[in-house]
Amino acid sequence: MTTTPSHSSPLVGVAHTGLAKYAGLFSLLGLAISAVVVGEFSGWNQGLIEGGFGGMLIATLLVILMYACLCISMAELSTMMPYSGGAYAFARAAMGPWGGLIAGLSQMMEYQFALSTIVVAIGIEVDSILGEMFGQSFSSPILWCGIIVVFLLLNAWDTKLFFKSAIILAIAPIAVLVVFWTLAIPQFDMKYLLSVDAAAGVSKWLPNGLVGIAWSMPFAIWFFLSIEVVTLAAEETKTPKKSIPRAFFWAFIILAIAALLTLILNAGIAPGASVVGSSESPLLLAFKTLIGGQVPLVMLILLIMIGSLASFHSTMYAAGRALFSFSRAGYLPSTLAKLSVKRGTPYIALILVGVLTFLLAIFALLFSKKISAIALLLNMSVLAAVTSYIFTLISFVILRYKHPKIDRPYLSPLGVTGAITGLLIALMTLILMFTNSGYQLGLLGCLIIFALSALYFKLRGQSLNGNAPEELFANTLKLNSATQDNINNDLYGEAA
Amino acid sequence: MNSYIPNSLTSILELAAILIFTVTTLSAVMSVFITKRNGLIFLGSQTALLFFILFIARDWVQPLFFPKSFDSVEDFGQVVISVSIVSIAFAVTILMRIFVWEGSVFVRGNTQVPGLLVGLTNAFIYLLAILIILQFVYGQSITALATLSGAAAVVLGFSAQSTLGEMFAGLALSISRPFKVGDWIYVDGLDEGKVIDQTWRHVQIRTRNHCVLNVANSVITGKSIRNFSSAQGKIRICESIHFNQSINPSEMQTLLQDEIAKSNIVLQNPPPSVLFKGAIDDKFEYEISYFIDNYEHKPIKSDALWKLIVETIHQSGYGLAVLSK
Numbered sequence: 005m006t007t008t009p010s011h012s013s014p015l016v017g018v019a020h021t022g023l024a025k026y027a028g029l030f031s032l033l034g035l036a037i038s039a040v041v042v043g044e045f046s047g048w049n050q051g052l053i054e055g056g057f058g059g060m061l062i063a064t065l066l067v068i069l070m071y072a073c074l075c076i077s078m079a080e081l082s083t084m085m086p087y088s089g090g091a092y093a094f095a096r097a098a099m100g101p102w103g104g105l106i107a108g109l110s111q112m113m114e115y116q117f118a119l120s121t122i123v124v125a126i127g128i129e130v131d132s133i134l135g136e137m138f139g140q141s142f143s144s145p146i147l148w149c150g151i152i153v154v155f156l157l158l159n160a161w162d163t164k165l166f167f168k169s170a171i172i173l174a175i176a177p178i179a180v181l182v183v184f185w186t187l188a189i190p191q192f193d194m195k196y197l198l199s200v201d202a203a204a205g206v207s208k209w210l211p212n213g214l215v216g217i218a219w220s221m222p223f224a225i226w227f228f229l230s231i232e233v234v235t236l237a238a239e240e241t242k243t244p245k246k247s248i249p250r251a252f253f254w255a256f257i258i259l260a261i262a263a264l265l266t267l268i269l270n271a272g273i274a275p276g277a278s279v280v281g282s283s284e285s286p287l288l289l290a291f292k293t294l295i296g297g298q299v300p301l302v303m304l305i306l307l308i309m310i311g312s313l314a315s316f317h318s319t320m321y322a323a324g325r326a327l328f329s330f331s332r333a334g335y336l337p338s339t340l341a342k343l344s345v346k347r348g349t350p351y352i353a354l355i356l357v358g359v360l361t362f363l364l365a366i367f368a369l370l371f372s373k374k375i376s377a378i379a380l381l382l383n384m385s386v387l388a389a390v391t392s393y394i395f396t397l398i399s400f401v402i403l404r405y406k407h408p409k410i411d412r413p414y415l416s417p418l419g420v421t422g423a424i425t426g427l428l429i430a431l432m433t434l435i436l437m438f439t440n441s442g443y444q445l446g447l448l449g450c451l452i453i454f455a456l457s458a459l460y461f462k463l464r465g466q467s468l469n470g471n472a473p474e475e476l477f478a479n480t481l482k483l484n485s486a487t488q489d490n491i492n493n494d495l496y497g498e499a500a
Numbered sequence: 501m502n503s504y505i506p507n508s509l510t511s512i513l514e515l516a517a518i519l520i521f522t523v524t525t526l527s528a529v530m531s532v533f534i535t536k537r538n539g540l541i542f543l544g545s546q547t548a549l550l551f552f553i554l555f556i557a558r559d560w561v562q563p564l565f566f567p568k569s570f571d572s573v574e575d576f577g578q579v580v581i582s583v584s585i586v587s588i589a590f591a592v593t594i595l596m597r598i599f600v601w602e603g604s605v606f607v608r609g610n611t612q613v614p615g616l617l618v619g620l621t622n623a624f625i626y627l628l629a630i631l632i633i634l635q636f637v638y639g640q641s642i643t644a645l646a647t648l649s650g651a652a653a654v655v656l657g658f659s660a661q662s663t664l665g666e667m668f669a670g671l672a673l674s675i676s677r678p679f680k681v682g683d684w685i686y687v688d689g690l691d692e693g694k695v696i697d698q699t700w701r702h703v704q705i706r707t708r709n710h711c712v713l714n715v716a717n718s719v720i721t722g723k724s725i726r727n728f729s730s731a732q733g734k735i736r737i738c739e740s741i742h743f744n745q746s747i748n749p750s751e752m753q754t755l756l757q758d759e760i761a762k763s764n765i766v767l768q769n770p771p772p773s774v775l776f777k778g779a780i781d782d783k784f785e786y787e788i789s790y791f792i793d794n795y796e797h798k799p800i801k802s803d804a805l806w807k808l809i810v811e812t813i814h815q816s817g818y819g820l821a822v823l824s825k
Contacts (some may be wrong), residue, residue: 058506062516069520206506212506217519405534420535421542424527 023088024163024348027241032251033258033484034236035318038109039179039233040259042122042315043226044266045287045308051223052281053218057271059195059208059450063220064227064267066429068260070200070227072394073418073426075256077400080416082235082405085477090235091392091399096333097481098399099255101468101486102458104478105394108330109216109457111232111387111474113450115323117385118230118356121378122452123148126457127365129309148365151316156358159320160344160351163240166321173314180307181262184287187294188269188341197268199276219440222386229261229389231255232396233318236325240348245413281362285313298405328353334469382445383437390434391450397427407481462476504564514557521550521552541598544591551584589629593622611675617674666701669717673698683729684795687720692728708799728795735795737802741809742783747818749776749784756788759812765804766779766790 017467024078027035051060085093089110127147135141137169202211209218224477234251238244270286271277274293280286291304331340344351368377398422403410416422468475506515522781523545554561555577562576570576586719591790601618627695657664679685679695685705686692705713728735743752753774762774772790779785788809792801 058512058515061512062519065516066519066523069523178802207505209507209509210505210514401534418542419531419539421528421531421539424523424530425532428523428527 022343022348023240023350025240025242026348027167027237027247028243028461029247029250029254030171031256032237032241032247034167034174035235035237035321036231036251036255037174037178037258038314039230039318039322040228040255040315041174041181041250041262042125042311043229044262045177045311046125046183046285048223048226048267049270049280049283049286050073051220052200052271052277054212054223055218055220056202056207056209056211057277057351058201058207058226059212059399060198060220060267060271062217063314064263066217066223067221067228067433068263070426070429070433071231071256071260073422074397074430076416076418077397077423077426078235079252080231080395080412080414081400081403082238082248082283083414083464084247085412085474086238086241086248087329087331087473087477088236088239088325089474090232090238090326091236091396092326092330092333092479093404094399095395098402099395100478102460103395103399104474105457105461106454107399107455108326108335108393110392110395111328112323112330112386113453114385114392115230115233115319115326116366117381117388119316119319119323119357121382121385122312122319122370123151123361124205124365124368124378125152126309126312126316129305129312133302133305133309136300136305144365145362151152152362154356155320156354157319158317159324160349160354160372162347163349165172166317166323166349168379170314170318170321172316173310175461177311177314178258178262180310184290184294185265185269187438188273188290191274191294192269192272194272196274197272197274200278200281212281213439218432218436222437222440222443224263225386225390225433227257227266227444228256229386230315230319230322232392233322235323236329238299249414263387266362273483304375311366320354320361323357324350324354327357329472329474332469333472333475334467338469343376349440380446380449381443382447383443385438387443387446387450390437394434395425397423397430407485410481410484419431506560511557511560513690514553514561517553518557519563520549521546525550535706541591541594544587544594548584548587550586551580554580555584575825578637581637585637586626587634589625589810591624596621596625617671620671662664662703670698670700670723672721673703673717679727679729680779681693684725685728687725688723688725689713692726701792703773734770734791734793736789736791737798738787738789739802739805740777741786741788742780743786743818744782745779745782747784749786752776752784752786752818753811755816756786756809759808760788760790763804765801765808766792 021277048060051063053062055063082090085097085459087093089096089108092104092108124144126129127144129150130147131141131144159166198208200208202208206213212219214368231252234255236246238248241247245478267288271280273290275289280289283289285308288304288308291299291307294303296304296429321342327336331338331353340353341350342352343349350373364381368381371377400416402421404420404423438447470476470479524542526536528539528543528546532543538698542593559574561572562570566576570579589775590779592616597618607652632644633644635642681695681698683695684692685695687705687750689715690705691709693701693705693708693713696712697704699715702714702716703714707713753776756774757772760766761768766772767790770791772788775787777785777787777788788805790805
């Protein structure tokens with residue numbers, strides 16, 4: 005690990021960090037879409053039960069607004085700090101080591117927990133395929149192990165291989181979705197959309213009333229969850245200034261269209277919103293309706309599995325990079341930040357991610373009878389994600405306010421207003437999650453992890469590595485602001 | 501359950517729009533609060549959109565959310581559309597500020613648009629908004645209002661004739677712009693000075709001895725104005741110097757010209773020059789002309805230049821005959 009601060013200003017950043025610089029616009033786009041895409045395949049549908057189609061539609065539109073603001077704000081932050089730290093880097097620069105700790109932990113939890121739930125889902129899918137084909141079932145831990153090893157190799161082997169496979173794993177699930185939309189359009193019927201039961205005299209669009217919109221919000225987040233993975237790839241991007249804002253823009257546009265079409269068409273064909281809402285795999289249900297008679301079930305499950313595989317691939321990348329940057333900065337033992345010298349991938353961090361994924365999946369298996377451990381991990385992942393969004397957006401506002409003059413290669417056109425818009429919706433979603441009993445256990449879990457980590461961090465005595473690019477940026481920023489006097493006057497200089 | 505809860509695609513989309521614009525309006529307010537002036541344009545446009553959507557959706561919004569605050573849907577509709585129109589007017593004034601007053605249209609160099617013009621335009625925009633509300637929202641005929649305001653204008657015109665005269669003179673000055681705030685000017689018959697402000701009634705000029713002249717707009721309009729702060733920002737200064745006839749004029753010219761050019765007191769482009777003007781009484785007269793970029797610095801520059809000349813002459817062994825300007 006060599007970091008050479010070539011300049012005293014953080015704007016110039018760190019010239020060489022050891023991670024291979026490979027990614028361009030399409031690599032980032034592939035990364036973002038493949039990481040999110042499982043959310044278009046499943047997970048979102050329970051929102052239909054909570055809010056009815058109308059509630060879910062409104063929630064989705066609000067979530068689209070939130071992610072638009074988030075993406076555009078993250079594009080500014082990420083081009084300003086093109087390091088692999090993501091939310092941690094932003095919060096560290098704006099709020100100091102403790103802010104960095106919470107934000108970094110949140111994003112690590114988000115990806116790590118998501119990873120273990122996806123591996124369980126893939127396990128179930130593979131198992132059912134094998135069951136269909138050979139009539140026998142494998143033990144889940146063996147399947148998980150196999151899946152983890154395959155994707156670990158894809159991730160750790162070579163940055164180029166990783167991004168190339170991410171592009172393929174983004175195109176394939178989008179192609180599946182396009183096939184689904186094309187087949188579904190002729191079968192669309194309004195009566196299916198409004199099939200969620202409503203009491204007599206109550207709106208069919210909002211069977212649970214206005215509060216139903218609020219209940220749907222956490223599920224609508226599925227359509228975009230993990231799009232922020234782009235920020236973690238900044239350090240490996242050839243020209244972050246150009247590629248990152250464009251990648252965010254196109255990923256957002258593609259996913260927003262996918263979200264709306266999937267929501268309307270999946271709920272708008274037989275068997276209708278009420279059945280889709282309570283399904284484990286809404287897209288499989290839809291394919292069964294559309295082409296169930298002509299295509300064997302194994303094929304359909306394979307189609308659905310593409311989404312899970314894609315997200316597993318890119319989420320593993322994200323979890324690895326989050327862990328890597330966190331340990332490079334000294335929050336975790338620095339041995340974890342070792343890079344594979346030849347290939348430019350943080351292989352030790354990735355192996356640890358693989359092991360943790362396996363252990364968490366085993367944990368879920370052991371406790372599956374008493375509590376739904378998978379649901380718990382899933383909820384904690386979403387909670388952690390929303391927490392990291394909140395930290396990111398607050399960091400955006402703080403940096404705009406405190407350091408209006410530092411060089412921003414890309415300037416968010418929505419500015420502080422946009423960041424606060426995203427922040428308000430994210431806060432609203434977080435608060436609504438707390439009121440939902442399903443999330444309370446997850447919240448407790450998150451809080452325990454935060455508390456334990458804070459204790460560990462305190463006991464270790466904050467021995468951070470000042471050479472890590474995120475730390476270097478934050479420290480130089482602090483130094484600069486100490487010598488800068490008329491900072492508030494400069495606010496007037498900014499474009500409204 | 502309330503029977504007014506949205507139950508159609510249109511009302512669902514209206515509800516979505518209301519929620520979205522409520523969030524954006526709230527964040528615009530917070531943004532303005534945090535960043536002082538930033539985000540005012542968002543605030544205006546978002547508020548206008550929010551209230552416009554409320555107007556469109558008034559049939560179910562009023563009974564659902566404001567059953568007690570408003571007597572009828574019509575009352576509610578009138579109020580929200582009025583707020584929307586005023587917000588549009590606000591947004592327009594902010595747009596004017598960004599693109600016209602502080603934007604490319606009026607800004608050349610460090611120009612500042614006089615507050616007078618901005619104030620009048622804003623007042624006109626809000627007046628227009630109020631007239632639109634009265635005519636189209638509340639159905640009040642503005643013909644009566646126009647007649648009334650015509651009568652009021654006559655009364656006002658007679659009683660405030662001079663003030664109004666000043667105002668229009670000020671407006672004429674703002675538009676024709678013979679000078680701008682910050683320029684050094686000389687108005688016929690007055691001391692030269694720097695324009696520090698232009699208000700409804702007068703132009704403020706700060707003279708070299710730091711007293712402020714308040715000159716009525718109409719007075720300035722009627723006089724010739726010499727503006728020292730030209731477009732290129734360069735102004736020529738001429739000063740005379742006299743030497744004994746025993747000195748060769750060409751030698752003297754070269755000596756002075758070289759020394760002035762060598763020093764960095766005055767601008768090098770256009771270059772300073774020394775011209776031989778002939779004999780006056782028993783002395784030769786020369787004219788030194790040079791350019792400076794800021795008229796405000798004229799005394800300092802002149803001072804430095806004369807010191808340089810005296811020193812040069814002293815070293816060369818020639819004698820000055822008469823030191824005069």
